[in-house]
Amino acid sequence: MKIYCHIVIFIISFCTLVACGTPPVASTNTPTIATQTQTQTSTPSPEATVAPTATHTSTASPTPTTPPQPEIQYVISTELDYVNRTLTVAQFISIPNTSSTAIREIILLVPPNLYQDAFHLKQITWDDGQEIADHALRGSQLSIPLPEPLDPGTTKNIILNYEIWLPPNDASDETGPTPFGYTTRQINLVDWYPFVPPYRDGEGWVTRDPWAFGEFLVYPVANFDINITLKNLPQPVTIAASAPDIGEGETHRYHLKQGRNFVWSVSPSYEVSEEQVNGTTIMGYVFTPDVVAGESAFQATIDAFQLYTELYGPYPHPMLSMVQADFDHGMEYQGLYFLNRGFFASFDGTAGSFLVAIAAHETSHQWWYGLVANDQALEPWLDEALATYSEYLFYEHYYPERLDNFWWDHRVNPYHPAGWVNSTLYNTSGYREYRDAVYLRGAIFLNDLRELIGDEAFFAFLKDYASTYTNQIATGNDFFRLLSKYIDTDLSDLLELYFLR
Ligand SMILES: [Zn+2]
The missing domain is CATH 2.60.40.1730 (tricorn interacting facor f3 domain)
Incomplete structure (x- = not known):
């Protein structure tokens, strides 16, 4: 009151x-x-202006016995x-x-x-x-x-x-x-x-x-x-x-x-698409000349959204908007992401394209950034490595033939990624080195981790991580502390390889 x-x-x-x-x-x-x-x-x-109007059920609702934290x-x-x-x-x-x-x-x-x-x-x-x-x-x-x-x-x-x-x-x-x-x-x-x-x-x-x-x-x-x-x-x-x-x-x-x-x-100039998926409205906004590429980006968003709901857990918000950027960058926000206009221009009509890969990437940020946030400056790998590896999971599920013949061959390997996964925003020499270390090697680390601990433990851990840190700002320590509950394997060689300690 x-x-x-x-x-x-x-x-x-x-x-x-x-x-x-x-x-x-x-x-x-x-x-x-x-x-x-x-x-x-x-x-x-x-x-009424402050009361929740969405009927969507949030997984983060406080239990009746716990007094809610002021927000x-x-x-x-x-x-x-x-x-x-x-x-x-x-x-x-x-x-x-x-x-x-x-x-x-x-x-x-x-x-x-x-x-x-x-x-x-x-x-x-x-x-x-x-x-x-x-x-x-x-x-x-x-x-x-x-x-x-x-x-x-x-x-x-x-x-x-x-x-x-x-x-x-x-x-x-x-x-x-x-x-x-x-x-x-x-x-x-x-x-x-x-x-x-x-x-x-x-x-x-x-x-x-x-x-x-x-x-x-x-x-x-x-x-x-x-x-x-x-x-x-x-x-x-x-x-x-x-x-x-x-x-x-x-x-x-x-x-x-x-x-x-x-x-x-x-x-x-927006052409608008709309589809209901698992109780959430997915919206697409693209410029008129790019509606054909836009349909593929929109479908990739829907497919990715469905897959990540299964893998990571439910999305607690009523809407997700995909917006074509009028600039050459993609960027995630809560409930809305911008998709690089250059990817629309270079779209070749197949799933083996950055338009589709990055649509999946940005969609996953609704879990790794939105649901579970992190310190984007000091521990950017926590959302970016997971979002980049989410691309891999998207291809593995929907287009397995494109894993080698696009994701590895075009998205990752040409850059010969190097650098520490836990680099901060401030200790790399430029965007490319930052991306290679945090995004690309981060995704490779997650793939190696999955191979080491097995699919069952890996996916159970990801779901638990999303649920445990819902609405919080997770840290690398949180990540590894929770991970330790799912493994009986020594991770020191893996961590030595990817993390500056
Ligand atoms: Zn990202």
């Missing part, structure tokens, strides 16, 4: 605060965001000015202290501030309306000193009002992946709002330095309620998102329970 009260305050504050924001580009349109807020305020039951909660209302590529945002964050020590300062990560002139903070207040004057935004970190320590089990709520002036997308083969920003036919909102990093006893806020390649963010699970309105639309557009659109009329509403992040992508 505490959250309920704060949401009401937020909605009231939101009416006042958003109206203060000056659009970065003069617009003659009446801000529709105010209308949307009025609609919200008049909703008889405001808690991070985001309520975000935003208006996208499509022509001017700007967003006006009002955001409520509820931040619980789930550690065992008092917290003296809150750190929020603000990835848009890594882009020049993209993030414009207008106002930041506590939920009682009191302005937080002594905050400091440096790089991607927003530091917020607490007036008094936040004790374990207690919660602090913050309201931010800001604008985002979207940059042109700058993802490239060597420096990405950075889907954030716009192209002529796509606007991508990924890591677009200030978010709460994990907090660990003894370490504090888990923040990692941005890097020229790879991923560096670490995400705790959170609940999301997102309202999106669009203005200045010269033509109809389609929104692809991490969750189903439950809005009505002009307002797009989304609820995502226990997810890592909420992302969305807008384009006037």
Whole structure:
């Protein structure tokens, strides 16, 4: 009920605060965001905006005898000015202290501030309306000193009002992946709002330095309620998102329970596919010229989703969206992934193609990244080696004739992969060395591990790993500690070969 009260305050504050924001580009349109807020305020039951609306059963539901841990909660209302590529945002964050020590300062990560002139903070207040004057935004970190320590089990709520002036997308083969920003036919909102990093006893806020390649963010699970309105639309557009659109009329509403992040992508050029698989809606969004390749990518996503549900366990969310990237990179997010446009162009119509292999790879990230997260900067092998080996499992199951005659011969062996599987983002010389060590040798390690311990133990372990660390941030130590329950074999030679110790 505490959250309920704060949401009401937020909605009231939101009416006042958003109206203060000056659009970065003069617009003659009446801000529709105010209308949307009025609609919200008049909703008889405001808690409907925070209550889970998905009927999907989550494997992570707390048992009735255990009091649920307070969870991070985001309520975000935003208006996208499509022509001017700007967003006006009002955001409520509820931040619980789930550690065992008092917290003296809150750190929020603000990835848009890594882009020049993209993030414009207008106002930041506590939920009682009191302005937080002594905050400091440096790089991607927003530091917020607490007036008094936040004790374990207690919660602090913050309201931010800001604008985002979207940059042109700058993802490239060597420096990405950075889907954030716009192209002529796509606007991508990924890591677009200030978010709460994990907090660990003894370490504090888990923040990692941005890097020229790879991923560096670490995400705790959170609940999301997102309202999106669009203005200045010269033509109809389609929104692809991490969750189903439950809005009505002009307002797009989304609820995502226990997810890592909420992302969305807008384009006037998406051809849309949809299929129900095991109670989840799989969506496909591809550009019109690529619908033929898109059908194969969509089918690979469906096939991979079915296989991984069997191998790793159920997917607890109502939707997964496959989106063709308008840049040369693939990238996974919660409930949505981008598939490299270059793979559509080079698709040869067969399963022996990167389009199909990487569709399987990115789909598996819903388990290895989404369900079980990891420190992407310091232990990237935990999701990337598993996602790359998931490609192998996909081919083994559906296209065994392509294992040698594509996966090994084209995906792995030509690179002569070398390097330590447990390399961090920061101790390799470039993207290629990083990928070869973490992704490719990581997958080879998992294949060797499987041969050593046998299929029964290997797959029982993977399923247990997914289930045990659901909604958590697993570590390499967690991985090997759990693995030790499934083996009576000495792993030291294998570890010596692949892991820097
Ligand atoms: Zn990956």
